[in-house]
Amino acid sequence: MFKITKLNAWIEDKRILEDINLEVRPGEIVLIAGPNGSGKTTLARAILNDPKIKKEGKIILGEKDITNLPTHEISKYIYLAFQYPPDIEFLLTKDFLKEMGISDEIYSLFDYLSLPKDILDRGLLTGFSGGERKKFEILLSLLKDYNVYIFDEPDSGLDSESISKLSKILVDLKNKGKCIIVISHISRLFIDIKPDRVYIIERGRIKKVGGYELLKDVEKYEV
Amino acid sequence: MDQLVEFFRNYFPKSFDGYPIKRIDLSVVDNKVNLDVSSNSINIFNIKLSGRSNIIMSLNDLKKSLIYLDLEVIEGSEASFIVYGKVSSDIYLGISSSLSKESKLSIEEKLYIEGKMVNIAKIIIPKGSVGSYAVLDQKIVSYGESLFINLPILIIKEPKCKAEHLSKKIRLDEDQLFYLKSKGMSDDGIKKVLERYFTTL
Amino acid sequence: MKYERVLRGDLNEDLIGKIHSILEEPEWLLEYRLKGLEYFKKLRNPDWGPNLSEIDFKKIAYFASPLIVPRPVRWEELPEFIKEVYIKLGLTKEYVERYLGGAVLQFDSSPVFKKVREYLESLGVIFMPLSEAVKDYSGLIKKYFSKIVSYSDNKYAALNTAVWSGGIFIYVPKNVKVDIPLHAYFRINLENVGQFERTLIVVEENSEVTYVEGCSAPILSASPLHAAVVEAYVHKNAKVNYITLQNWSKNVYNLPTKRAFVEEGGKINWISVELGGKVSMLYPSAILKDNAVAEIYGISFAKKNQIFDTGGKLYLNGKNARGIINSIGIVMDEGSKVTHRIDVFINKGSKNSKVFSSCRSLLINGETESFPRFHVEEEDSYYNNESKTDILDEERFFYLEARGFDRSRALRMAVLGYFEDLLDKVPDIYKLEIKRVVEVDIEKYGSVG
Numbered sequence: 001m002f003k004i005t006k007l008n009a010w011i012e013d014k015r016i017l018e019d020i021n022l023e024v025r026p027g028e029i030v031l032i033a034g035p036n037g038s039g040k041t042t043l044a045r046a047i048l049n050d051p052k053i054k055k056e057g058k059i060i061l062g063e064k065d066i067t068n069l070p071t072h073e074i075s076k077y078i079y080l081a082f083q084y085p086p087d088i089e090f091l092l093t094k095d096f097l098k099e100m101g102i103s104d105e106i107y108s109l110f111d112y113l114s115l116p117k118d119i120l121d122r123g124l125l126t127g128f129s130g131g132e133r134k135k136f137e138i139l140l141s142l143l144k145d146y147n148v149y150i151f152d153e154p155d156s157g158l159d160s161e162s163i164s165k166l167s168k169i170l171v172d173l174k175n176k177g178k179c180i181i182v183i184s185h186i187s188r189l190f191i192d193i194k195p196d197r198v199y200i201i202e203r204g205r206i207k208k209v210g211g212y213e214l215l216k217d218v219e220k221y222e223v
Numbered sequence: 224m225d226q227l228v229e230f231f232r233n234y235f236p237k238s239f240d241g242y243p244i245k246r247i248d249l250s251v252v253d254n255k256v257n258l259d260v261s262s263n264s265i266n267i268f269n270i271k272l273s274g275r276s277n278i279i280m281s282l283n284d285l286k287k288s289l290i291y292l293d294l295e296v297i298e299g300s301e302a303s304f305i306v307y308g309k310v311s312s313d314i315y316l317g318i319s320s321s322l323s324k325e326s327k328l329s330i331e332e333k334l335y336i337e338g339k340m341v342n343i344a345k346i347i348i349p350k351g352s353v354g355s356y357a358v359l360d361q362k363i364v365s366y367g368e369s370l371f372i373n374l375p376i377l378i379i380k381e382p383k384c385k386a387e388h389l390s391k392k393i394r395l396d397e398d399q400l401f402y403l404k405s406k407g408m409s410d411d412g413i414k415k416v417l418e419r420y421f422t423t424l
Numbered sequence: 425m426k427y428e429r430v431l432r433g434d435l436n437e438d439l440i441g442k443i444h445s446i447l448e449e450p451e452w453l454l455e456y457r458l459k460g461l462e463y464f465k466k467l468r469n470p471d472w473g474p475n476l477s478e479i480d481f482k483k484i485a486y487f488a489s490p491l492i493v494p495r496p497v498r499w500e501e502l503p504e505f506i507k508e509v510y511i512k513l514g515l516t517k518e519y520v521e522r523y524l525g526g527a528v529l530q531f532d533s534s535p536v537f538k539k540v541r542e543y544l545e546s547l548g549v550i551f552m553p554l555s556e557a558v559k560d561y562s563g564l565i566k567k568y569f570s571k572i573v574s575y576s577d578n579k580y581a582a583l584n585t586a587v588w589s590g591g592i593f594i595y596v597p598k599n600v601k602v603d604i605p606l607h608a609y610f611r612i613n614l615e616n617v618g619q620f621e622r623t624l625i626v627v628e629e630n631s632e633v634t635y636v637e638g639c640s641a642p643i644l645s646a647s648p649l650h651a652a653v654v655e656a657y658v659h660k661n662a663k664v665n666y667i668t669l670q671n672w673s674k675n676v677y678n679l680p681t682k683r684a685f686v687e688e689g690g691k692i693n694w695i696s697v698e699l700g701g702k703v704s705m706l707y708p709s710a711i712l713k714d715n716a717v718a719e720i721y722g723i724s725f726a727k728k729n730q731i732f733d734t735g736g737k738l739y740l741n742g743k744n745a746r747g748i749i750n751s752i753g754i755v756m757d758e759g760s761k762v763t764h765r766i767d768v769f770i771n772k773g774s775k776n777s778k779v780f781s782s783c784r785s786l787l788i789n790g791e792t793e794s795f796p797r798f799h800v801e802e803e804d805s806y807y808n809n810e811s812k813t814d815i816l817d818e819e820r821f822f823y824l825e826a827r828g829f830d831r832s833r834a835l836r837m838a839v840l841g842y843f844e845d846l847l848d849k850v851p852d853i854y855k856l857e858i859k860r861v862v863e864v865d866i867e868k869y870g871s872v873g
Contacts, residue, residue, distance in 0.1 A: 048405045052397060071404035080405050086398045090364065095416045100407055140406065365803045377794040377811050382755075382787040387812040392798070394806055 001025055002148050002179040007057035009039075009046045009204075016042045017204045020057070024148070024179040029170060029193065031215075032183045034201035040183045041083055043201070044152045048080050061147060079144070081137035083152040083183075089123035096124050102143045109139055113165065130157035138166060148179040155189045167192045190215060227267070227291055230317050234341045234372065239265060239289050239315075251276040251302075262286035269293045272302035272328075282308030282316075282334070283422050294320035296328045296355075307333040309422050310369075314340045321347040322355040322384075329358045335421035336365040345376040346388070352381045359388035364417060431487040435461065440586055443487045447555050447589060450562045453569075460575040460585025467579040473763070474703045474731045479677055484649055486587040486620070503636075503857040509604045513539045543604070549633075550595040551606055554622055557593035565593065568626055572655040572685050572711075580651035581681040584620050588653065591621035594635060596662075598628040605634040605667075605854075621652040627662040636854070638669040648675050650701075654682040658690035658716075665693040666708075667854055669861055672700040674728070682708040686716040688742070695850055697858050698724040698732055699865050707765060709737035712745040719748045721850070723843050725862065726790065727756035727869050735765040735783065735795075740774040740805075749781040752843045755790035756869060766796040770805045779807040786842045788816050788835075814842070836866050 002024040009017035016039045024030045032040055046053045049071050059067045066074050088096075097106060097120075110117055113135045125133060134157055141149055151170075155163050171193055173180055182189065190212070198214035200207045208214060224244070228235050244265045249256065253274030260266050262285055270278065272294060280290075285308070296302045306316070322328055330344060346357045357377075365371050375390050395403075395413070403413050429446065431439055440461055444454045469476045499507070499517045510520055544551050550561065558565050575585040596602055627633055637654075650672060658664050664684065672678055678701040684692040694708035710718035720736035738747040753762025764783035785792035794811040816838050824834035840859060847855050 045401070048401070050401050052401075071401060072407055072409050075405050075407040082402060082405075086396075086402055088395065088399050088403070090362065090393060090395075090420045091403075091416050092420055095419045096403075096408075099412050099416045144407075365800060367803060369801075369803060371798070371800040373796075373798040373800070375794075375796060375809070375811070377792075377813075379785075379787070379793065379813055380791045382789050382815055385813065385815065388794075388810070390796070390798070390807075390809040392800060392805065392807045394804055396806075 001060075001062060003058075003060045004047070005058040005060070007043075007046065007055060007059065009042055009056075010054045011042065011052060015204065016053075017046065017055075020201075020206060022199060022206070024181060024197075026177040026179055027174055028196040029174055029180045029182060031190065031195035031198045032181060032201060033185050033198065033214075034207075035185070038201045039204040040201055041152055044080055044083075044150050044181075044183060047078060047150065048074055077146060078148040078150065079141045079146040081134075081141055081149075081151045081154055083156075085125050085133055085137055087123065087125040087128070089126045091124045092120075093122055093124050094120040100140075100143070106139070106143060109142055113139055113162065115139065131159065131162070134158055135162065138169065142169070146178070148181070149173055150181045150183070152183045153185075154182065155184055160188075163189060164192070227265070227289070227317070230291065230319060230345075231315065231341070231343065234315070234343070236289065236313070236315055236341075238313075242289070251278065255279070257281075260285060260288060260290055262288050264288050266290045267293075271295050271297060273297040273300045275301045277302070278304045279424065280304075280306045281424075282306065282310055282314060285310075285312070285314060287313045289315040289317075291317045292319070294318065294328070296320065296322050296326040298323045299325045301327040303329040303331070305331045305333075305424070307331075307421060307424060309335040309418060310338050310340045312338045314338065316340065316342045316344075318344045319347070320345065320357075321349060322352045322357055323349070324352055325354040326352065327356045330360070332359075332361040332363070333421050334361070334363045334371075335418055336363065336369045336371045337367050339370045341372045343374045343376065345374075345378065346386060347378045348381050348384050348386060350380040353383045355381070355384040357384075357386045359390070361388070361390040362421075363390070363392040364394065364421065365392065366414070429488070430485050432485045433482070435464070435481065435486060435583075435586070437461065439486060443587060443589065446487070449555070449558055450566075452562075452566055453558060456570055456575065457586050460582045460587075463575045463582035464579060464586055467576075467582055469579060473705060473733045473765070476677065476679075476703070479649055484619070484647060487589055503860075506605075506607060509540070509607075512604065513543060515539060540604075544602070544606075547600050547602060548597040549600065549602055550593060552593055554591045554593040554624060555589055561593070561595070564595065564626075565624060568624060568655065568657050570655075572657065572683050573653050573681050577681060580679040581653055584622060584651050584653040584681070588620045588622035591623045591652070592625075592635070593623075594625045594627075594633060596627045596631040596633045599630045600628075601632040602634070605636050605665075607636040619647040619650045619652075623652065623654040625654070625656040625664060625666070627656075627658055627664050629660045629662060631659075632663040634665040634667070634851070636667045636669070638671065649677045650679070652680040652682075654680065656682075656684040656692060658684055658686045658692055660687045661689040662687075663691045663693075665695070665851065667850075668694075668696045668698075669857070670696065670698045670700055670704070671861070671865075674700070674702055676701040678704040678706070680706055682706070683737075684708075684710045684718065686710055686712050686718060688713050689715045691717040692719070693849075694718070694720045694722075694736070695854070696722045696734070697861060698722065698734060699861065701730065703731045704734060706732075706734045707737050707767070709739070709767075710747070711739045712742055712747065714742035715744045716742060717746045719849065720750070721748075721846055722751045723754075723846065723858075723862070724752070724762050725754045725756070725839075725865060726760035726762050729759040731761045731763070733763040733765060735767075736781075737767040737769075738779060739769045739771070740777045740779070740802075741771050743773070743775045743777070745774050745777040747777075747779040747781075749779070750846050750849070751781075751783045752846055753783075753785040753792055754839055754842065755785060755787050755792055757789045760790040761792065762790075763793040763795065764811065766809070768796075768798045768807060770798070770800045770802050770807070772801040774802045775804040777802065777805045779805075779809075781807070781809045783809075783811040784842075785813050786816055786839065787813055832867060836863055839866055 004022040007020040115135050194212045242265050246267045248269045250271045255277045258280040440457045575582045692710050708720050724732035726732050735751045736749040751764045755762050783794045796809050
């Protein structure tokens, strides 16, 4: 069980999140939706303990209080697929993957997600198109076993074939009993799957919590 | 030796007095050469480059040394010079290169600096070198108590040519570090991967 | 030009003493002058850069008084941003011309300047010649004078410290944003600017000021040497824009020293347009503390054997310090040269500092060089330097001419296009003047060439 209790967050003295309460049980897919600038990405990054974000509150995974653990410790349990992963020219993608301890099985996944293999010799995320970045983040989620998966806007910029593949991946993780959080404001992703719970965030506060009937509301935020 | 002192000027290290001097004169024609640099020495290379030629030099594991290269690119030739590696001690690197008519030179430097380095990379395009093209690309990262003094120099006396250089000293910023850590890399792991970029070709 | 008094000849303590007494300065300045003399004699010309050995120090008039000998100025000659200021202050064209167009004027009492001065006084801003200001504000000036550019800095800063006269003092108190650009136009007629001007600008916390030096019209100078010193002290979160339009006549060696000390969160913008002179060596610089920013922009336009050796210097001594140096040179013909010279010191402790520098030359003919130097002691720093040459050769001219542009127009388009992105950084009101200045210069060149 993944639980966030009374989370407040600030970036440079500006309050971004206020009294966030959220929980995800094993095998649940939770959708977090809201307009741009409502704090969704800050929430995701705060869970991973981004040093730029000052927080108060508790983040608990099972029995463990992970609120203030160093980022790379938290990364053992929680995977975050970034909305905008930064490009890092001076790390070769292949060196990065090797350091992450990933073996050659990754190549089959490249094909599955239609990622060109030449990215291995490129700088990490350098020169990747928007779609390639999203696919790369999805790819990395499949390479290790985590307890919690957070996908921040994984569908924007993806073609429909990739979106249906993503849906399959989410269902697969759900069946494995993982806790899944999807941040999205496009409901296309949820044609095949129904989120177990929907949280609507506006201006840093949770405005509504409900079941998949709230998906109609999510359409409001579609850009 | 006077030539060296003149080239390095106020950066010429007095502590190298008495160091052995190694001189190598090379003529590289349509070939690829890996330069062998000696530690604790003054290494002087006089290289004439013709045809399509490449010179590679690694600074990995090099102990205190001064390296001076005089590169002459012959008419109509296309040459490249790559120097890369981790600098852990005191390294003085001077490159004086000159082009000629219709010649091309590309100099690439990939340096990971933990020690002290003085790097003077000079490209001269003399009058008459019509149609020549020179590029200098430097990528540098530094760690710890390092000192890096870099002078990438361009001297262009011929209007009908093209020359450019790009010199970048980078560091991983907060966003990049957060990304890497969120993917499970430790500080050591990050340093290791960064190092690999600079210490391999 | 008629002067009451001219001092030339051997530069010695006697001559310095005379300058000091003619100006009736406070005592403490004499000490600086003598130190300046000492270092001028001690220091040598730099062993790099253009050849300065032809400067004949015996021919130089070290002091000439009075400095103000006006010539009539027509409304049309004034730059847009000056006209705007006069208009804003409620002065009409006729009024301005009546008083700027007179034969002999005491500018102090000129009604035009009075208006400007009244407005500035209402803000608490001091704007007056430094020679006068040292009498009225001795204590204030003593705090800053020669503290940023010392007499030991270089031979010509030493010379300036010894014989300076003329130049401006600007003081802006806390929390004041001066919304009109200050310009020497308000003070003196530019045709007779002193060769050894000394300018001191002090801007207190949170304040802002813009100063424009020079003008578009070519200035005929009898003196072969101009060695000004500009010191700017930018207090916390304050901002200074210093814009120079240099168009000295062909015989001049232009060797100014310009430096700013920028406190936490402060910002300095140096913008220089160099068109005139025989040899120009100019490296506006900045010393930066935490969160301070310096932007140094320069355009030089070398023709008819002119040599411009220019760029900038940055000393980063604080966290999050930022610097931009953007140097553009246009070299028109054989015998002319533009040298970009940049010095960046990223000192230990300047965590998260960043420098972006760019040296570009458009070579139509002649030579160009680029000498960037980076001295980096802090690992947590970033710099990005780009040096590039572009050519505008016969083939490109032919292409443009085939598209219907005559040579002069083609040249103008190419040159203006070349520094378009640099111009973007300049406040709008000066863009026009800078463009105009460059266009006139190209036209002049084009019509003769």
